[in-house]
Amino acid sequence: MRCANEKGFTIVEVAVTLLVTSVFVAGIIRLQTSVSQLSIQQVQHRIASDIAYNNLRKYVNENPPTWFACEVVGGVAKPKTLIDKTAAIEGLAAPVLQKVVATAPYLCGGGTSGIGMPIRVESTVTYGPDRRKVTHVSYAAF
Numbered sequence: 001m002r003c004a005n006e007k008g009f010t011i012v013e014v015a016v017t018l019l020v021t022s023v024f025v026a027g028i029i030r031l032q033t034s035v036s037q038l039s040i041q042q043v044q045h046r047i048a049s050d051i052a053y054n055n056l057r058k059y060v061n062e063n064p065p066t067w068f069a070c071e072v073v074g075g076v077a078k079p080k081t082l083i084d085k086t087a088a089i090e091g092l093a094a095p096v097l098q099k100v101v102a103t104a105p106y107l108c109g110g111g112t113s114g115i116g117m118p119i120r121v122e123s124t125v126t127y128g129p130d131r132r133k134v135t136h137v138s139y140a141a142f
Helices: 011-057
Strands: 080-086 096-103 118-127 132-141
Touching: 011 096, 011 118, 011 132
Parallel strands: none
Antiparallel strands: 080 096, 096 118, 118 132
């Protein structure tokens, strides 16, 4: 109990204030850590997406697909692996696997339309110990 002439805080008031402040500061630190981790993951996803898209564009462009020869085995068009490599990429957590696969989903030949076979090209980049994956897919008809 305080006397009328005493000034200042009691030890209990100081302890409660320190506890509330430390809980508040700990929450802010956890929030900042989470935001930083999400930012890093977003940057890595963008890098992987750019790589996958660039690998896809190497094959799906305006040029005829001299890189693909349709081959049917057992009634199914055989897929062709165009890129399959593991390499260190700056900004991405290792291991980084780049894979580009081309297939002819409707078999070989262009039918009567005069348009060539559609070729499905799938570019995938898998990265990090938790094997995050980014995939871009496009079709090319010739």
